[in-house]
Structure formats: structure tokens, C-alpha cells
Amino acid sequence: xxxxxxHPSRVICKSxxxxxxxxxxxxxxxxxxxxxxxFPKQSLMLMATSNEGSKATYEQGVEKDKFLINxxxxxxxxxxxxxxxxxxxxxxxxxxxxxxxxxxxxxxxPGTRLTVL
Amino acid sequence: AQSVTQPDIHITVSEGASLELRCNYSYxxxxxxxxxVQSPGQGLQLLLKYFSGDTLVQGIKGFEAEFKRSQSSFNxxxxxxxxxxxxxxxxAVGAQAGTALIFGKGTTLSVSS
Numbered sequence: 001x002x003x004x005x006x007h008p009s010r011v012i013c014k015s016x017x018x019x020x021x022x023x024x025x026x027x028x029x030x031x032x033x034x035x036x037x038x039f040p041k042q043s044l045m046l047m048a049t050s051n052e053g054s055k056a057t058y059e060q061g062v063e064k065d066k067f068l069i070n071x072x073x074x075x076x077x078x079x080x081x082x083x084x085x086x087x088x089x090x091x092x093x094x095x096x097x098x099x100x101x102x103x104x105x106x107x108x109x110p111g112t113r114l115t116v117l
Numbered sequence: 118a119q120s121v122t123q124p125d126i127h128i129t130v131s132e133g134a135s136l137e138l139r140c141n142y143s144y145x146x147x148x149x150x151x152x153x154v155q156s157p158g159q160g161l162q163l164l165l166k167y168f169s170g171d172t173l174v175q176g177i178k179g180f181e182a183e184f185k186r187s188q189s190s191f192n193x194x195x196x197x198x199x200x201x202x203x204x205x206x207x208x209a210v211g212a213q214a215g216t217a218l219i220f221g222k223g224t225t226l227s228v229s230s
Contacts, residue, residue, distance in 0.1 A: 006160075034217050043207065043220040044161075093160055097215030106215055108153070110160035 002028045004096050006109035013084055014117055021079045021112045023094030029074035030096035034106065035067075038091040047092075050077050084116040119144050121210050123221035130198050131229050138193040138224050140208030150191040151209040151218065152182055161207065167191065178202070203228045 003026040013019050023033055032051050036044040048069050050056040056069035066088075068080040077096075081088050091113050097106040122141045130136050142148055149168050153161040165176025172184040182193045191208060205225050209218040 004160075032215060043222045044218075046217045046219075049217055095161075105151075105163060105166060106218070107163075108161040111158070113158070 002026075002096075002098075002107045004030075004094065004107045004109040006092075006094055006112050008112060009110060010113045010115075012115045012117060015085055016083055018080055018082045019084055019114060021081075021092055021094075021114070023077045023079070023096065023109055025075045025096040025107070028096075028098055030077075030098065031074065032097045032106075033071055033077040034095045034097075035069060035077075035079050036093045036095070038093060038111070040091075044093060047079075081114065084114070086116045089114055089116045119210065119219055121208050121219055121221035123206075123208055123224050125224045126222070127225045127227065129227040129229055132200050133197050136193075136195045136198045136202070136226070138206050138208075138226070140191045140193065140221060141189050142191065142208070142210045143189065144210050146212060148210045149213055150182075150184060151211070152176065152180070152191070152193045153207045153209060154178075155205040155207065155223075157204075164193070164206075198226075198228055200228045200230065202226060 005024045007022045035047045038044045047062045048056045048058045050069045050071040052071050052074050058064045071077040091111050093111040095106040095108045120143045151166045152164040164180045165174050167174050167184045175181050180195050205223045207223045208221040211218040
């Protein structure tokens with residue numbers, strides 16, 4: 001099956017610093033990647049949709065200047081949390097889709113646990 | 118508004134007993150429906166999906182789900198639960214398989230011996 005990886009799996013940073021999270025589709029080309037955020041004991045909330053070569057589409061309430069998303073190639077999307085604060089601490093999960101047919105399932109990465117001190 | 122409701126926050130089932138996790142959705146168009154499982158600190162694994170056709174779908178690990186349009190439900194079932202099934206289960210709906218999904222809040226499954 002299709003595999004999506006994320007790096008790092010866990011990161012701790014100081015308040016005010018920036019953190020970059022990578023999402024890679026390992027064995028397929030992902031025309032679309034999604035970034036979700038999951039708070040403890042809660043559901044996944046879509047943050048943004050990113051299509052290769054174009055600007056990401058952010059969900060309402062998500063600060064695009066704080067959560068920078070780049071989808072520079074068909075196998076890589078990055079999420080950069082800029083000037084991180086403790087309230088940004090969360091579990092970030094990406095997913096990727098072929099986009100070739102309407103029945104193509106999206107595949108989820110293992111997630112990145114961000115802790116901001 | 119589009120939404121997914123999982124009425125049960127936490128369920129405990131004895132090992133070997135049957136399981137049913139409930140999922141109701143509100144969606145304007147024909148929904149694509151999914152069940153995912155998440156182990157602690159892990160990403161999501163797809164258990165099964167429904168797009169069209171037979172309303173009873175089989176998934177991995179012995180799970181099945183039944184789509185009932187009249188009830189806007191997509192309940193997940195397993196005839197005999199194993200201790201390794203203890204995890205968080207999410208129901209999700211989307212416009213298409215490859216589009217962003219709307220997730221329910223999840224149901225935590227505990228398995229007692």
C-alpha cells in the first residue's frame with residue numbers, strides 16, 4: 001500500500017522559534033496533501049489543503065502566516081510553524097492523495113508531536 | 118452543516134465479545150465514508166471505506182461496516198474483539214476519497230480480559 005512518512009516524529013522547541021515538519025509520499029506522487037491538527041483526546045481538524053505547485057488553501061481560523069505550507073514537489077509538503085507558542089503544541093498529521101480518481105483513498109502519515117516550551 | 122457524530126466517547130468490551138461503534142453523518146451529497154483506527158501516538162490506519170454498491174463493506178482485521186442511508190449511519194462492527202483492538206476509532210466523511218475529510222470526535226475502545 002501507499003506510504004506517507006513524516007519527519008520528525010517528535011519535536012520540542014522553545015517559544016518564539018520556528019519548526020518545520022516534512023510530509024513525504026514514499027511510493028506515489030501526491031497531487032494533493034492535507035494537514036490536520038489533533039488536540040489530545042480530540043478529533044482531527046483540517047488546517048489546510050495543499051496542491052503541488054500552488055498556494056495552500058487554509059481553513060477558516062487557521063493563520064496562514066503562522067502555519068506556512070509549501071508543496072514544492074509531488075512527493076513533499078512541509079508545514080512550518082513560525083514563532084511557535086505553547087498553544088501550538090499539538091499532534092500534526094499529514095495525508096496525501098493521488099488525485100487520479102475519485103475513489104483514490106488518502107493515506108495518512110504517522111504524525112508529528114510538537115511541544116512548545 | 119456537514120458533520121460526523123460518534124455518540125460513544127468510550128466503550129469497554131470484553132475480549133471475545135462483539136463490538137459495534139456508532140457513526141452518524143450529516144452531509145449534503147452522497148458521502149464517501151471511512152473508518153480509521155489510531156493507536157496511541159500513531160497516525161491513522163484505514164479500516165474500511167464505502168463509496169457505493171453493497172452497503173455492507175468488509176475491512177481489515179475482521180471489521181465490517183454497514184451503510185444505512187435512511188438512518189445516515191455507518192456503524193462499525195466486529196464479531197469478536199481482541200485485546201489488540203484497543204485503540205481510538207474515527208469515522209470520517211468526504212466528498213470524494215481523495216478530498217479533505219471531516220472526522221468525528223472518535224470513540225476510545227478498551228478491551229477487558
